[in-house]
Amino acid sequence: MIKVDVRVISATNKDLEEMIEENEFREDLYYRIGVIPIKTPPLRKRKEDIPLLMDYFLNKYNDFMNKEITGFTDEARDIYMDYSWPGNVRELENAVEYGVNMCFGSKLSMESVPPRLKNSKVIQDINNSKLPLQEQIQIYEKDILEKKLEEHGNSHKAKLKISEELGISRATLYRKLAEYKLT
Numbered sequence: 001m002i003k004v005d006v007r008v009i010s011a012t013n014k015d016l017e018e019m020i021e022e023n024e025f026r027e028d029l030y031y032r033i034g035v036i037p038i039k040t041p042p043l044r045k046r047k048e049d050i051p052l053l054m055d056y057f058l059n060k061y062n063d064f065m066n067k068e069i070t071g072f073t074d075e076a077r078d079i080y081m082d083y084s085w086p087g088n089v090r091e092l093e094n095a096v097e098y099g100v101n102m103c104f105g106s107k108l109s110m111e112s113v114p115p116r117l118k119n120s121k122v123i124q125d126i127n128n129s130k131l132p133l134q135e136q137i138q139i140y141e142k143d144i145l146e147k148k149l150e151e152h153g154n155s156h157k158a159k160l161k162i163s164e165e166l167g168i169s170r171a172t173l174y175r176k177l178a179e180y181k182l183t
Contacts, residue, residue, distance in 0.1 A: 008033060013088075043085040043092060050081055053089060057096035058108065065100055073109045083117050115147065142180045145173075149182060 010033050019025035043049065054072065062069055072080070076099070085091055095114050103112040110118070148165065152158035163173040177183045 043088045047081065050085075050092065051077070053092055054080055054096055057093050058100065061097050061100040067100060067103070068106070069100060069103050069108055070106050071108070073107050075110050076108055076113050079110070079113050079117050083120055119143075119147070138180075141176065142182070145176060145180060145182055149177075154183075 014025075016025050016030050016034070020027050020030055043053075054077070058069060058071070061067070080092070080095070083095075087094070095117060096108075098114045099108045099112040103109070144166070145162075148162045149158075152161050159173055159177075160170060163170045166173070168176075174183075
């Protein structure tokens with residue numbers, strides 16, 4: 001027989017009390033682990049923590065990857081600050097790690113920001129816009145096409161792949177590229 005003294009720290013993003021009511025979580029287990037519950041607000045409600053975490057993760061991945069990135073450009077920092085962080089701190093860490101991997105300069109810039117953050121910024125700008133809906137749609141559509149061309153290239157084969165991904169015909173793709181002067 002071996003005596004052990006164990007402490008369990010657990011975390012969830014679910015409402016366990018609600019899950020108990022719906023018989024999706026065992027009540028006895030909840031009372032065993034729920035001794036000192038600590039409720040942490042999501043990162044989107046703690047915007048003041050984002051710069052501290054960004055700098056922490058930048059230093060962490062600088063050391064890990066033997067890089068000497070000194071910080072973030074103002075534009076990149078704004079993108080990180082404006083994003084809603086549905087994945088909380090883990091998603092922020094992944095985004096900074098991605099940036100450090102993709103950065104080849106002294107500062108992490110827009111070129112090193114994960115595409116999902118940049119896309120979110122475009123959508124947010126469109127939603128906050130006072131432009132008519134049709135113009136907002138055109139801005140969004142042009143941005144998507146620019147990103148797809150950047151991702152796949154401008155060859156005939158690339159355009160075929162883009163039209164398949166977007167679920168539009170090649171004729172429509174070529175018409176849209178001409179309309180937005182992206183050819």
